[in-house]
Amino acid sequence: MATERPDRLGRRERPLRQGIPNATVARLPVYLRALTSLAEAGVSTVSSEALAAAVGDGSAKLRKDLSYLGSYGTRGVGYEVDYLIYQISRAMGLTQDWRVVIVGIGSLGRALARYGGFGSRGFTVVALLDADPAVVGERIAGLAVRHVGELEGVVAEEDAQIGVVATPATAAQEVCDRLVAAGVRSILNFAPCVLTVPDEVMVRKVDLSTELQILAFHEQRHGSAELAVVDGTGEVAR
Amino acid sequence: MATERPDRLGRRERPLRQGIPNATVARLPVYLRALTSLAEAGVSTVSSEALAAAVGDGSAKLRKDLSYLGSYGTRGVGYEVDYLIYQISRAMGLTQDWRVVIVGIGSLGRALARYGGFGSRGFTVVALLDADPAVVGERIAGLAVRHVGELEGVVAEEDAQIGVVATPATAAQEVCDRLVAAGVRSILNFAPCVLTVPDEVMVRKVDLSTELQILAFHEQRHGSAELAVVDGTGEVAR
């Protein structure tokens, strides 16, 4: 079974299904965004150095990341912006459309529903669900909020693959369980709690207070490093 | 210079300022949340196995993470919940109060302002800023929105250490520059763009579309692994 085959421009193409490191996967969306900006600004070619500067990262890391996808640059020149956008999109699975259900239409759920720019394209919000009868029926960004009781039916009929949980923490695990039972295997959790899921389901958590705490830790460290300097100890740990 | 000294219970206490790995720092807030839940449920002691299960992680990793803070468990028994909460809080710098300014009071900024549960305590939102005169003056969660023109003054008089950027992408860099010039060294960025800052400033980014893209990548991979099984190739890459 061949593991490499030439693409339309004769460049090598890596077997995508294999091993792109997690750390790389987490950075590809950032590169994609920077590339999209460049494309909009009319830039057609970019060097690893320039793109790395745009995302605030080292050029060697960027080149290595891109090398996991294949060999899509030109030595002595750089990367063709449009082509690289296409290749990263393909590697990330953004050439197909992903259908998203948002559960929990409080102020955060509303903000998420309104945030139309879902990574350019690739994602469509197909349903909004909430438990509060006062919210059900409300229209947000062209979609009517439906009752969370309809969850299973909505997931099935809308063929949703991704669930966004924006409920209070107390409701999150139950909603999550029902999403999973309905066949959703990818969940983005905004509720401030840990969700327990079967192995085959992937959960990512976004949490304001976690982020603030990480910042606080570093700020605290930073401050004490300054004190160390004032103390005259010389070396400041980084 | 001593690197270890006994604490009030005679346990070893590590030099906090030194090297807690980044990966560990990113997990401590999660442990903290789980511990707080346990404390509220009246649990007074927990084993590494039980706590690891609650956060969906391995017990060895948890024990190693905690070991970077010091030796706060009891062999054969486990960890005292309240005491561990205190030690993690202290290590994370949550014994002092952090003052937060939110810039950009659109639907997301509003949601952040209303989200009172800022990681239990440790964080206080001290100001809300927006560029839109129609929004300035509005009261959200007891705070009046002020004009972004006042940014420098507000940061100084409120002694804010953390800035949250929830503006549109087009305004984010300018707001960020002004926060930095005003002395803020920790920034949480919700705008869908990369912020460029001096070395001494720490930025963390929260981005819906990045998260969705990472989920999409794994979902895609997952799907193809199933096909591989159907194909009869046997081994399914994880």
Add this chain to the structure above:
DNA sequence: CTCTGTGAATATATTCACAGCC
């Protein structure tokens, strides 16, 4: 006997530095 704390082993990720191609 149980469960922590931790060295040692392994796995992942980043950085270096340069060969190879344009």
Add this chain to the structure above:
DNA sequence: GGCTGTGAATATATTCACAGAG
């Protein structure tokens, strides 16, 4: 000459497995 692509070197992170405290 300039810039990519990548092995080799280094640094970080995770996992194993068990000595040792209670």
